[in-house]
Amino acid sequence: MSPDLFNLYSKFILKKLEEVEEGIQVNGRHINNIHYADSTVLLASSEVSLQMLMYVVQTYSKKFGLKSKY
Numbered sequence: 001m002s003p004d005l006f007n008l009y010s011k012f013i014l015k016k017l018e019e020v021e022e023g024i025q026v027n028g029r030h031i032n033n034i035h036y037a038d039s040t041v042l043l044a045s046s047e048v049s050l051q052m053l054m055y056v057v058q059t060y061s062k063k064f065g066l067k068s069k070y
Contacts, residue, residue: 006038009064014040016056022049 014035023032024043032053034041042057044050061067 013060
């Protein structure tokens with residue numbers, strides 16, 4: 001059940017990231033993350049934008065009780 005919950009929470013967090021109009025511009029679209037399986041890379045055009053994306057991930061991760069092992 002744990003992998004299913006992780007996938008559910010990850011999809012929710014990635015959906016919230018899509019709502020943020022930060023990231024890089026590719027063919028007229030804002031792209032702020034690339035993900036595959038359980039790995040995600042955040043993309044930003046500035047340090048401030050990257051911090052904003054990290055804040056979104058951190059906020060929703062805490063809300064769901066996800067913690068980093070590092």
